[in-house]
Amino acid sequence: LLAFYGELGAGKTCFIQGISRGLEVKDYVTSPSFTIINEYQGKIPIFHFDLFRLNNAEEILELSYQEYFYGEGLTVIEWAEKIEQFLPKEHLKIDIKFKDRYQRTISFIPQGDRFNNFLEELSRIENIRD
Secondary structure, three states: OEEEEEOOOOOHHHHHHHHHHHOOOOOOOOOOOOOOEEEEEOOOEEEEEEOOOOOOHHHHHHHOHHHHHOOOOEEEEEOHHHHHHHOOOOEEEEEEEEOOOOOEEEEEEEEOHHHHHHHHHHHOOOOOOO
16 A cells, blocks of 8 residues: 655655556546546556545545455555545555745655665665665
């Protein structure tokens, strides 16, 4: 599960579009602002949540969220801060902040050993910078 944080317009949806493209999703990926969740098929299923319009965290309970959070496929969540108490212990927090109009700072914050190990492996790739 990838939990995205960032202001409106920071690039959360754009980042998710890039992930989807890398996983060979053929559909045009849009933010499910009004439907709350979009499902896409690529190399693996992608479940894209946009929680911007959630009024309270308990509304996630109506969506049978467990099957998405703990099932097969990749779950990506925009505005994850709205439901932090429901996120699995193991997830990757991705915080996108404006650096200026055209640049962003992206922080990857592992939650749990699985994602900590993943980021350690990723940091060994030669062209990855802090």
